[in-house]
Amino acid sequence: MTEESRAKLRALLAAFVQREAPQPPAASKVALDAGERRTQASGDRLREVVRPVLDACVVELRNAGHAASVEDHTDGEGAYPSVALSFTPQGRGDTRPRRALASVLAFRYDPRRGIVVHRDVRAAAVRENRSR
Secondary structure (H helix, E strand, C coil), X not given: CCHHHHHHHHHHHHHHHHHCCCCCXXXXXXXXXXXXXXXXXXXXXXHHHHHHHXXXXXXXXXXXXXXXXXXXXXXXXXXXXXXEEEEECCCCCCCCCCCCEEEEEEEEEECCCEEEEEEEEEECXXXXXXXX
16 A cells, blocks of 8 residues: 555545534534423423313313312423323212223323323222122
């Protein structure tokens, strides 16, 4: 290998190293700040727009005799913000409690899709006591 070939090879390697050098920390910090701003803005929207509507639903459900609550996770650090309405229908005129299904309607922030809605139906936390 001639000295001229080695010099060309060193120049190519130097150019490759410069191209593959990591981005300066300032550029990646700006991207993190933008993601954090989007997460915070979504948490604010959930708290200011969605939460009052869910609170009004809780009032209506409780006035109708059903169990209902709102779980607010918009202030948590390290987790994406969410607000959820959980309610369990109660039977009318029944003296003994029955097993019921609890419904959950959750609004949460997803960084890829924005605010998404998720619904779930599961067995209620309160179970019937059967003593024989």
